[in-house]
Amino acid sequence: MNSMTDTVAATPLRNDAAAKMTAREVSVFYGAKKAVDSVSIDISQDNVTAFIGPSGCGKSTFLRTLNRMNDTIANARVEGQIVLDGEDIYAPAMDVVQLRARVGMVFQKPNPFPKSIYENVAYGPRIHGLADGRAQMDEIVERSLKRAGLWEEVKDRLQDSGTALSGGQQQRLCIARAIAVDPEVILMDEPCSALDPIATARIEELIHELRGRYAIVIVTHNMQQAARVSQRTAFFHLGSLVEYGETSEIFTNPRVERTKDYITGRYG
Amino acid sequence: MPTTGHTIKAFDQDLDRLRASIAEMGGLAEAAIAGAMRALIDRDVNAANAVIENDARLDALEAEVERQAVQVIALRAPMANDLREVVAALKIAGVVERMGDYAKNIAKRVHAIEPGADLQPLSLLPEMARITGDMVRMVLEAFIRRDPEQATQVSERDRAVDDFYNSIFRTLLTFMMERPQSITAATHLLFVAKNLERIGDHATNVAEMVYFAATGTHLAEREKGGDPARG
Numbered sequence: 153m154n155s156m157t158d159t160v161a162a163t164p165l166r167n168d169a170a171a172k173m174t175a176r177e178v179s180v181f182y183g184a185k186k187a188v189d190s191v192s193i194d195i196s197q198d199n200v201t202a203f204i205g206p207s208g209c210g211k212s213t214f215l216r217t218l219n220r221m222n223d224t225i226a227n228a229r230v231e232g233q234i235v236l237d238g239e240d241i242y243a244p245a246m247d248v249v250q251l252r253a254r255v256g257m258v259f260q261k262p263n264p265f266p267k268s269i270y271e272n273v274a275y276g277p278r279i280h281g282l283a284d285g286r287a288q289m290d291e292i293v294e295r296s297l298k299r300a301g302l303w304e305e306v307k308d309r310l311q312d313s314g315t316a317l318s319g320g321q322q323q324r325l326c327i328a329r330a331i332a333v334d335p336e337v338i339l340m341d342e343p344c345s346a347l348d349p350i351a352t353a354r355i356e357e358l359i360h361e362l363r364g365r366y367a368i369v370i371v372t373h374n375m376q377q378a379a380r381v382s383q384r385t386a387f388f389h390l391g392s393l394v395e396y397g398e399t400s401e402i403f404t405n406p407r408v409e410r411t412k413d414y415i416t417g418r419y420g
Numbered sequence: 421m422p423t424t425g426h427t428i429k430a431f432d433q434d435l436d437r438l439r440a441s442i443a444e445m446g447g448l449a450e451a452a453i454a455g456a457m458r459a460l461i462d463r464d465v466n467a468a469n470a471v472i473e474n475d476a477r478l479d480a481l482e483a484e485v486e487r488q489a490v491q492v493i494a495l496r497a498p499m500a501n502d503l504r505e506v507v508a509a510l511k512i513a514g515v516v517e518r519m520g521d522y523a524k525n526i527a528k529r530v531h532a533i534e535p536g537a538d539l540q541p542l543s544l545l546p547e548m549a550r551i552t553g554d555m556v557r558m559v560l561e562a563f564i565r566r567d568p569e570q571a572t573q574v575s576e577r578d579r580a581v582d583d584f585y586n587s588i589f590r591t592l593l594t595f596m597m598e599r600p601q602s603i604t605a606a607t608h609l610l611f612v613a614k615n616l617e618r619i620g621d622h623a624t625n626v627a628e629m630v631y632f633a634a635t636g637t638h639l640a641e642r643e644k645g646g647d648p649a650r651g
Contacts, residue, residue, distance in 0.1 A: 375499070376497060379499075403499050403503075404499075404503060404504065404636070405504075405636035406500050412500050413424065415499045416426065416499050416500050416501065417426045417427050417428060417431060417499075418424050418425065418426050418427065
């Protein structure tokens with residue numbers, strides 16, 4: 153195609169005025185192996201950003217740099233700069249526990265604590281000292297469960313175990329848990345890959361409702377899901393950010409040959 | 421310009437089938453234009469009837485393309501250039517079916533023109549029909565080959581068709597003024613020329629669809645040829 157290239161496209165949305173987080177030349181190494189190669193991207197406050205790409209492309213690794221989850225991996229090393237609202241999150245003064253409250257995370261497999269539904273949500277606010285007394289905690293739990301679209305289903309059994317819920321409900325419980333500490337950014341790593349289509353649709357609808365209140369970044373293998381839930385899409389390949397743009401453009405008229413081959417199912 | 425095939429080969433087969441159906445429609449439309457003109461020149465009512473009857477094939481193929489395109493969208497969830505191509509196929513099928521209707525309309529006029537009518541201005545029409553038929557063939561080739569260059573060439577040829585139309589319009593007008601007894605026949609010829617001009621316009625629209633499907637950008641809006649009837 154005449155305008156297509158195989159080089160990394162300029163990322164037109166880099167200097168986004170409404171950027172909540174900015175990454176500049178971020179590389180991640182596992183020992184000597186470079187898993188993410190000099191990625192620069194702006195994460196918008198008001199949009200859902202989807203990271204897509206084949207397995208091993210570095211999208212999940214890069215996602216985890218955004219709240220320093222890679223710190224927990226022994227031989228992982230991060231280079232470059234990541235800024236949240238003007239603050240360098242890798243600065244020595246940064247409190248990582250605090251950072252992970254501001255930048256929450258939802259994982260692939262729902263992982264509620266083996267405690268009551270109430271306790272799953274209340275745990276974060278309690279350790280961060282966000283609630284002043286039982287009444288206020290009740291309020292936070294109710295609000296979080298409502299925002300996660302789970303309240304109506306569980307309000308009469310808040311003392312039941314979180315692990316007794318269905319997979320989709322557990323995932324919404326995990327979202328409620330992330331929301332409870334009033335984060336600014338929510339990172340989701342394949343949040344629906346263990347869910348059936350109906351539970352997936354509920355999570356996607358929830359993402360849509362949460363948009364604007366939180367900056368949301370979602371990693372997904374499901375391109376239809378990226379197309380459905382996001383406004384911005386970033387395509388990763390072999391550790392590099394290949395193309396980043398409006399979702400509607402990426403899926404109808406990608407600029408880079410590699411992106412086109414991937415989203416049309418010609419990759420590999 | 422397909423770089424490589426899809427990982428799922430049946431997807432490529434679906435797209436190939438869709439393109440083959442469009443190619444078949446194009447072949448039928450081109451044959452209908454040529455057949456209708458031949459019947460007109462020869463005043464061959466049987467040949468004209470054959471053109472009219474064959475139009476049902478085009479209608480059926482249009483429905484077939486629609487069925488195939490909907491199926492590809494539902495089952496394959498095409499993206500990017502694939503999606504643009506399927507949407508273009510859907511639109512092109514509708515336009516080619518219209519071209520067939522114009523050819524059928526030309527064929528119907530063979531019955532209406534009296535056997536003894538003097539049709540001297542007919543001399544320009546075959547050449548006009550040849551160019552329009554060429555445009556139809558070329559633009560569908562461009563679609564099959566995903567060739568934006570050839571699509572551009574087709575849209576440029578439409579000007580020649582418009583020029584023919586204007587020239588035939590004036591010739592027929594003069595002819596009618598000089599020989600009022602020929603007005604009925606000449607009016608039919610005027611409609612024939614108008615039909616060919618419309619087919620040229622449709623081929624140009626298809627060229628724009630082909631260009632967009634292949635490149636993702638729009639062919640620069642060309643200056644439209646003037647219609648003398650619109651002043």
